[in-house]
Amino acid sequence: LTVRVDKPGAPIAKTMYGLFFEDINFAADGGLYPELVKNKSFETADHLIGWKAIRGGAALSTYIVSGQQPISVTNNHFLRLTAATASPDAGFLNEGFRGMGVKQGAEYTFSVYLRRGPGAVAGLNVTLEEAGRGGPGPEMPASGQMLAQARISGLGSEWKKYTVVLKPTATAAKARLKLTLDGAGTLDLDVVSLFPKDTFNGRENGLRPDLVQLLKDMQPGFLRFPGGCIVEGRTLAERYQWKETIGDVATRVPLINRWNTEFTHKFTPDYYQSFGLGFFEYFQLSEDIGAEPVPILNVGMACQFNSAELAPVSSSQGPNAGEAHSHADDDPTLEVFIQDALDLIEFANGPASSPWGAKRAAMGHAAPFNLKFIGIGNEQWGPQYLERYEPFAKAVKAKYPGINIVSSTGPAPEGDLFDKATKRLRELKAEVIDEHYYAKPEWFRQNVGRYDNYPTTGTKIFAGEYAAQSVAIGSPDNKNSWDCAISEAAFMTGLERNADKVVMASYAPLFAHVDAWQWTPDLIWFDNLRSYGTPNYYVQKLYAANRGTTMLPMQRGDNAKNGQDNLFSSAVADDAAGEIVVKLVNYSAEARPVTINLQGAKKLGKAGKALVLASNDLNAVNSLDQPQNLAPKEASFKVSSANVAYTLAPHSFTVLRIPG
Numbered sequence: 152l153t154v155r156v157d158k159p160g161a162p163i164a165k166t167m168y169g170l171f172f173e174d175i176n177f178a179a180d181g182g183l184y185p186e187l188v189k190n191k192s193f194e195t196a197d198h199l200i201g202w203k204a205i206r207g208g209a210a211l212s213t214y215i216v217s218g219q220q221p222i223s224v225t226n227n228h229f230l231r232l233t234a235a236t237a238s239p240d241a242g243f244l245n246e247g248f249r250g251m252g253v254k255q256g257a258e259y260t261f262s263v264y265l266r267r268g269p270g271a272v273a274g275l276n277v278t279l280e281e282a283g284r285g286g287p288g289p290e291m292p293a294s295g296q297m298l299a300q301a302r303i304s305g306l307g308s309e310w311k312k313y314t315v316v317l318k319p320t321a322t323a324a325k326a327r328l329k330l331t332l333d334g335a336g337t338l339d340l341d342v343v344s345l346f347p348k349d350t351f352n353g354r355e356n357g358l359r360p361d362l363v364q365l366l367k368d369m370q371p372g373f374l375r376f377p378g379g380c381i382v383e384g385r386t387l388a389e390r391y392q393w394k395e396t397i398g399d400v401a402t403r404v405p406l407i408n409r410w411n412t413e414f415t416h417k418f419t420p421d422y423y424q425s426f427g428l429g430f431f432e433y434f435q436l437s438e439d440i441g442a443e444p445v446p447i448l449n450v451g452m453a454c455q456f457n458s459a460e461l462a463p464v465s466s467s468q469g470p471n472a473g474e475a476h477s478h479a480d481d482d483p484t485l486e487v488f489i490q491d492a493l494d495l496i497e498f499a500n501g502p503a504s505s506p507w508g509a510k511r512a513a514m515g516h517a518a519p520f521n522l523k524f525i526g527i528g529n530e531q532w533g534p535q536y537l538e539r540y541e542p543f544a545k546a547v548k549a550k551y552p553g554i555n556i557v558s559s560t561g562p563a564p565e566g567d568l569f570d571k572a573t574k575r576l577r578e579l580k581a582e583v584i585d586e587h588y589y590a591k592p593e594w595f596r597q598n599v600g601r602y603d604n605y606p607t608t609g610t611k612i613f614a615g616e617y618a619a620q621s622v623a624i625g626s627p628d629n630k631n632s633w634d635c636a637i638s639e640a641a642f643m644t645g646l647e648r649n650a651d652k653v654v655m656a657s658y659a660p661l662f663a664h665v666d667a668w669q670w671t672p673d674l675i676w677f678d679n680l681r682s683y684g685t686p687n688y689y690v691q692k693l694y695a696a697n698r699g700t701t702m703l704p705m706q707r708g709d710n711a712k713n714g715q716d717n718l719f720s721s722a723v724a725d726d727a728a729g730e731i732v733v734k735l736v737n738y739s740a741e742a743r744p745v746t747i748n749l750q751g752a753k754k755l756g757k758a759g760k761a762l763v764l765a766s767n768d769l770n771a772v773n774s775l776d777q778p779q780n781l782a783p784k785e786a787s788f789k790v791s792s793a794n795v796a797y798t799l800a801p802h803s804f805t806v807l808r809i810p811g
């Protein structure tokens with residue numbers, strides 16, 4: 152193998168390896184966003200998702216979801232409880248997101264809005280208790296071990312927020328919250344929250360620390376959000392609207408999740424987006440983990456796999472032709488979508504004196520977020536996409552010429568890099584095209600040269616969603632196996648060799664809750680307390696942490712193509728560290744000695760560092776109980792000349808860092 156150290160190529164984009172976040176598999180509520188109460192404001196379609204009455208014998212005489220004099224016009228439902236007689240067990244339970252994960256001695260802030268009605272209710276008893284082995288749902292035992300308790304008193308006849316801190320006496324993965332009336336009479340409750348004090352960077356309304364840490368450890372170049380298909384929604388009315396996700400958390404109205412569907416393996420009829428994790432929090436998260444924010448916006452098209460509903464391109468075509476359009480329009484025209492994008496850029500980058508910049512500042516971030524990218528459309532293609540994309544991109548560029556636009560294309564591998572729509576995007580001088588591919592592991596190894604003949608000038612590539620699928624596309628039995636991960640590592644040598652064309656890449660999906668997933672495989676798995684990175688995670692991490700700064704051409708002495716005989720390789724220079732970085736994948740069951748000729752290297756250090764991910768078992772996986780079953784191992788190796796000898800382990804992905 153020859154690395155042309157003397158012939159450095161193009162710079163590697165800082166955004167080269169990043170993250171794709173979508174609220175699928177309980178990635179947001181029940182995952183990254185650590186609110187423990189499900190449906191805290193009673194605003195889901197049937198209002199009581201996640202809640203269950205406890206009668207206390209017959210003490211709880213009625214419970215209704217009411218809209219009489221609510222807290223606000225947006226949060227306009229609340230729970231009204233009436234107890235005919237006093238009972239320690241008259242009230243309601245909240246099951247959390249497949250239970251509530253709580254830790255012994257940690258602090259959890261319980262808050263609630265209360266209003267006392269007729270009768271003599273003196274207070275609200277708040278109990279955190281073990282849900283029992285059966286877990287949440289109909290099989291929940293009537294009561295469990297008490298973990299923490301508090302009482303709220305001093306109730307008034309007007310809405311008021313009450314706060315109390317709970318400190319569990321034991322750790323439980325599946326706790327539940329019990330709220331009972333102290334005395335007989337009527338009490339109104341709304342915005343019930345149980346939120347851990349321990350959040351990443353200690354932020355209020357912050358995120359689950361172990362999950363953010365896993366992201367930060369990857370050193371991601373960008374964070375793409377909020378999806379995925381949820382950008383589009385099953386119908387346009389169910390699309391993601393960023394403006395509904397900012398401001399006071401208590402006023403954010405939940406929306407049914409597009410992944411609340413029987414289409415996938417585990418039907419999750421309770422799957423809503425609370426938007427506690429909204430656009431402000433996504434920008435803040437990007438900043439916290441050092442990633443460029445890449446919001447993806449709806450182009451005026453619903454999800455192509457569902458209704459395929461389209462927004463009319465101009466107001467003259469729309470049902471409300473000639474009328475002014477507001478964000479809440481039921482039949483929004485394309486103009487509404489374009490305005491949303493322009494306002495988002497102002498929200499992110501505008502001065503605190505601008506209308507949308509002022510909203511950001513009011514949320515505690517006076518400085519701009521320095522947004523550089525927006526995506527127009529998620530996974531859309533063809534003439535209907537182009538018809539909407541063209542005026543959309545034109546309007547964005549007219550107002551914000553410095554913003555880079557990520558445009559969309561259909562799912563590969565069927566999609567052709569040079570198809571009509573993609574050609575048109577290139578003619579339009581689209582900056583970055585977002586390609587998606589979910590395929591068998593062998594596809595990844597066989598297509599390592601996918602970008603070899605792609606033009607080096609003009610439009611660049613964002614491999615925006617990809618994952619090798621072990622069993623079949625969409626099969627629930629897909630595993631995050633070593634076979635998938637090593638095949639992705641092999642394919643990524645092709646991305647790196649073409650880093651003058653490919654400027655962004657992200658595995659998808661990112662997160663999955665072990666009890667509530669709809670899609671496999673996924674990069675990071677978690678339950679209510681624990682989390683782990685899959686072998687695929689470690690592949691992504693090794694690439695991102697060893698991104699380097701400049702491409703170095705690499706050839707094989709036998710003139711074989713990259714990937715021939717199951718040997719894959721790429722090389723970069725890390726100018727900041729003063730190191731040459733070589734990535735090697737040996738997809739064979741035999742150890743493989745290689746000699747790497749560092750052509751033109753001036754002065755090499757005496758020892759290099761090898762980071763090795765290897766297993767003889769292509770079916771090997773990580774799990775909650777064995778999170779590091781497959782994880783990189785570090786070793787040093789001798790460098791005695793510019794011809795570096797190294798033996799690759801069977802079925803291995805190796806990163807060699809050589810000072811020079």
Ligand code: AHR
Nearest residue numbers: 379380381529530659660
């Ligand atoms: O990553 C899961 C889904 O795959 C995304 O929501 C969508 O963009 C793609 O089809």
